[in-house]
Amino acid sequence: MLPPAQLAILAASVVLFVPMGLAGWHLSRTKMLFFSGILFIFLFAAVHVAPYFLSASHLLLASVLFPSPRPYPLLPPSSCLPFLHRISWTRAPDPVWSWDRSAPVHSCGFQCISNRDASILLNGSWILVAGDSQARLLVLALLRLLLDPASLASIEPDLFKRHSDYHIAIADRGIKIDFLWAPYERNITDLLVREIQPVPRYPDVMVLGSGLWHMLHVTNSSHYGESVSRIKEAVFSLHSPVLPHMFWLGLPTLIKSKLNTDEKRERMSNAMLEAYGREVARTKILRQSGGPLVLLDVRLLSQGCGAQCTDDGMHYDGVVYNAALQIMLNALVIESEQRIE
Template sequence: MVAAAQLGVLAACVVLFVPMGMAGWHLSRNKMLFFSGALFITLAVGVHLTPYFPSIPHLLSPSPSLLLPPPSACLPFLHRLSWSHSPPPPAWAWSPSAHARSCGFQRLSRADASDLLRGSWILVAGDSQARLLALALLRLLLDPPSMATVESDLFRRHSDYHLALADRGIKLDFVWAPYESNITQLLRRDVRPAPQRPDVLVLGAGLWHMLHLTDPAQYGESLVALRRAARSSLYPVSPHMFWLGLPTLVNSMLNTEEKRERMNRTVWEAYNREVDERMIVRGSGGPFLLLDVGMLSRGCGRGCTADGMHYDGVVYEAALHVMLNALLIESQQRI
């Protein structure tokens, strides 16, 4: 219909204004009459064709879809959270910046998260930080009465955990893998031969290596092997992959002398540099999107940890919603 209207306008211009222009060239004595007639006919044509076109303000106003930044432009701003500590308990929200508003970051409800993850297999593997993220996901998906038995089962010492939500087709597996080599073996042994690969993969380790081995270079070499295993095991159908960053350590609050000696700030920074330099996360060319627990725990503050290493659930809740919003962005969905 719009194309037909455009052709109609073109025909009207040819039929009406070309002859009038040729005649008007010779109306030297009565130019006012010529221009008055031209104005009248122009208005008449405009009135009759107006229903075929959007209004002028609509043409001048950009479409809402044009105001949205491209998905990749939103990812760097996912961790821009603001924290409030008064009154307690601590709470978080995305910073009220233009980027957060235009990207539409949101805290997902149980129903929204269930819709987003429906039919998905989520595999979480790593140390206690990964277990706490799995707990945050279960707290979002399940109602409080269901969480009592789930939490006790999930926190059996150094154990794996599996849960299937049949009504939503969601499967969650947590695999206890405190060292990077454990994760590499998992990817090579359990993921590669499987006919179905996980849809969401969350990995994270480093605290055990830092405490028991205290060798940043060796940690970096383990990350290289893990990265290669992730790329070779999951190709060509790669899931959404996330890497859990190391939490901010409060050295004075660590509960043993060994931890305070080996897990100091200098060592912590060296381990973080290995993550940056070994091309694990996307910012350095790696396959994993970073869930920056270090930044989130630092924002929550030392009041959010009892042992200087493990933080309150609100930190992992924030990391979870960063992950869910990244999934929305990468799948180009809107809840």
């Protein structure tokens, strides 16, 4: 398409030279002037209208010949939380997970947070994880992401000391991680009321979760629900202008045939697991039901990975806790953007 300036020059040339050519064919002067006027008006209008007409034609032609892909609409950050667990698994030869390719998940732009990005996201943060062995395995997944293999190998024995707390500071990134052994729900409530509430600064991120010990040694879903309700009350008793980002680590899928004692096989049934899940929902401690804690659904993740991912029917391979960790990190990205806004 010619630019308007060149079109104007072309029009002027036509107005000047065409009448001269017609004069050479011995037309009368009156007819030549009349023809020149009509021609001038027509070309004047064409010069001004052509750019718009040609642009529209060009866009229409381009849209037909080279249709651009229609991107998924971007979702507001708060709308993305429900889709964090939309995960697909490939089980052979080794279990691998990825977020599925559905429209809402694609629009949210979830990604696997790298070591570098995790260090930036968590820079200067205090992360507190309280719970049972499942919570300890989540801490291990976090350390695997943040630390090099040599550093990790030197600290794993301390992390997995039986029924013990664990503390580490990653000085060059200002990250502090505390794991507190809290196998029963009352341990978590005591932690919140007696140790967290009185301190001047709360953790930036808190992950809470228990239930396996309760299921094995108490085996009473109603009692479990009451205990979780007290955790919720303790969370609401925290008073701070900026509360921690808080997560609830759900119970895993239980594979009865792999549980290693008769007592576990008798008490830790799928029926009991369902009952405990209903009690958590009833307490409304989870964000999806209006509560304060975002669910890390280990049951769904472990079910997706399958029975091949567990040796003892309740503790799963690292890939499951890595998935839970990445869900947590992406939730932190979402919530951080919300707070910025």
